[in-house]
Amino acid sequence: MPNKGSKTNTEISLQEFISAINFSYDGVWITDGEGKTLFVNNSIPRITRLEKQLVEGKNMQDLVEQGVFDKSATLIAIEKKEVVTIIQKVHTGVITMVTASPIFGNDGKIQKVITNVRDITELNKLKDKIEFLEATQAAYEKELKELKMKLFRSDGIIAASHRMQDVIQTSTRLSKYDSPITISGEKGSGKEMIARLIHENSERSQRPFIKINCTLPAELLIMELFGHHTHGEHGQSISNNASLIEASQGGVLYVENADQLPKPLQSEIIETIERLNKKPSPNNLGNADSIRIISSTAQKTDGDSSINSKHPLLSYSVFTIEIPPLKERPEDIPLLTKHFLDRLINKYGKELRIPSSTIYDFLQRPWKGNVKELKNTIERLYILADDGWLSDNLTHKADALKTQRNTKNTTLQSMLYEHEKSIIEKAFSRYKTSQLVAKALGISQASAVRKAQKFSVPLKKRGRPKRG
Numbered sequence: 001m002p003n004k005g006s007k008t009n010t011e012i013s014l015q016e017f018i019s020a021i022n023f024s025y026d027g028v029w030i031t032d033g034e035g036k037t038l039f040v041n042n043s044i045p046r047i048t049r050l051e052k053q054l055v056e057g058k059n060m061q062d063l064v065e066q067g068v069f070d071k072s073a074t075l076i077a078i079e080k081k082e083v084v085t086i087i088q089k090v091h092t093g094v095i096t097m098v099t100a101s102p103i104f105g106n107d108g109k110i111q112k113v114i115t116n117v118r119d120i121t122e123l124n125k126l127k128d129k130i131e132f133l134e135a136t137q138a139a140y141e142k143e144l145k146e147l148k149m150k151l152f153r154s155d156g157i158i159a160a161s162h163r164m165q166d167v168i169q170t171s172t173r174l175s176k177y178d179s180p181i182t183i184s185g186e187k188g189s190g191k192e193m194i195a196r197l198i199h200e201n202s203e204r205s206q207r208p209f210i211k212i213n214c215t216l217p218a219e220l221l222i223m224e225l226f227g228h229h230t231h232g233e234h235g236q237s238i239s240n241n242a243s244l245i246e247a248s249q250g251g252v253l254y255v256e257n258a259d260q261l262p263k264p265l266q267s268e269i270i271e272t273i274e275r276l277n278k279k280p281s282p283n284n285l286g287n288a289d290s291i292r293i294i295s296s297t298a299q300k301t302d303g304d305s306s307i308n309s310k311h312p313l314l315s316y317s318v319f320t321i322e323i324p325p326l327k328e329r330p331e332d333i334p335l336l337t338k339h340f341l342d343r344l345i346n347k348y349g350k351e352l353r354i355p356s357s358t359i360y361d362f363l364q365r366p367w368k369g370n371v372k373e374l375k376n377t378i379e380r381l382y383i384l385a386d387d388g389w390l391s392d393n394l395t396h397k398a399d400a401l402k403t404q405r406n407t408k409n410t411t412l413q414s415m416l417y418e419h420e421k422s423i424i425e426k427a428f429s430r431y432k433t434s435q436l437v438a439k440a441l442g443i444s445q446a447s448a449v450r451k452a453q454k455f456s457v458p459l460k461k462r463g464r465p466k467r468g
């Protein structure tokens with residue numbers, strides 16, 4: 001029988017209780033209802049790297065004001081009268097996670113606040129490590145994307161502008177799928193070129209790419225699309241020529257300007273293709289003869305679903321690639337010009353150079369017929385040129401002679417140099433002073449002066465005020 005005055009096994013003395021709390025691995029910090037420190041256990045100095053004497057008896061408010069902590073969970077818990085968890089910075093560099101729990105008396109007032117303190121510096125290091133790994137992963141993904149872009153065959157396609165690079169990137173992605181797609185863009189902007197690029201880079205590349213010319217009269221188009229059938233003497237249907245749809249099996253059917261086809265014909269194309277695509281394959285490995293439809297439209301479809309819904313072929317598409325008009329991507333113009341000129345030189349052997357004034361002029365034009373118009377313009381100028389320069393009037397020829405002295409070749413760098421020079425010369429001839437030129441071109445006056453010196457443009461001297 002235990003003595004009346006002695007402790008049972010389940011009872012604990014205050015001394016034992018305090019030494020148990022001192023053993024706790026987490027820090028324990030107890031204050032009164034005003035935030036004055038009454039007790040800190042032995043883990044507090046280990047975790048916070050603060051001397052016990054520095055904090056014992058101190059009010060949390062003072063410790064925050066002295067900058068020992070950036071904020072105090074105890075003070076917030078007293079204010080909010082609820083349990084609070086925060087991340088706290090100690091001026092020793094340690095980061096802790098603290099949870100402060102108010103203890104209420106019978107009168108409803110806070111009597112004590114007991115706060116658990118945990119060192120999360122390690123956790124933070126882990127977070128840094130995760131962030132580092134995420135950044136590394138992002139860098140690898142970027143590299144992979146660039147490598148994929150390199151693997152993607154896009155020879156002969158100029159895409160210097162961000163918008164065209166996006167188009168190429170989307171095309172790369174879409175070439176791996178069979179989904180029907182629409183390519184939209186103004187006439188001559190490169191819709192067919194992108195459709196062919198998708199085909200060339202897909203698993204269908206060895207199978208046909210069949211283009212339907214929607215400008216043909218409807219009857220002829222129907223015959224071309226579905227084949228010409230007559231009836232034999234027993235009433236059976238005899239096919240007299242192969243249909244374009246059948247010819248495109250396993251490959252791509254490119255329906256150019258699909259929105260110009262009569263709607264019933266658009267629906268019939270979809271139905272015929274769906275029927276053919278559903279034909280079971282001999283080995284159940286998917287239909288190797290399935291047809292992929294790529295439609296094109298000169299209408300801008302972005303954000304306007306009403307355009308798509310009016311045309312069965314456009315609404316059948318699961319993805320639309322928008323090709324921007326040439327005037328919205330001027331960065332492509334100098335490179336396209338060089339690209340088309342190089343091709344002509346390769347074919348015909350007549351060497352020509354491009355004067356900066358021609359590039360300048362090309363950058364100003366509206367190019368309503370887009371890349372096709374640029375290509376044709378270059379071909380026309382190439383045929384007409386007989387003095388070694390690709391230019392389209394006498395002023396340009398005079399410019400070309402000037403440029404000849406300064407330009408050794410037609411690299412992009414030299415073209416850009418000449419282009420900038422021409423802008424600076426024109427700006428000084430129009431606005432006269434470096435101050436006005438700077439304002440017009442949106443550059444600093446110092447930069448306008450430097451550019452004038454770079455291109456040997458004479459600077460107008462400021463007149464001295466007259467005396468007397």
Ligand SMILES: Nc1ncnc2c1ncn2[C@@H]1O[C@H](COP(=O)(O)OP(=O)(O)OP(=O)(O)O)[C@@H](O)[C@H]1O
Nearest residue numbers: 156157158159186187188189190191192193371372
């Ligand atoms: N980014 C480019 N790089 C190189 N050549 C291009 C580029 N874009 C278009 N072209 C060339 O410009 C010409 C017109 O392009 P394409 O026929 O693909 O345009 P389109 O939008 O299909 O024209 P249309 O609306 O008349 O059918 C083609 O010779 C094509 O190879």
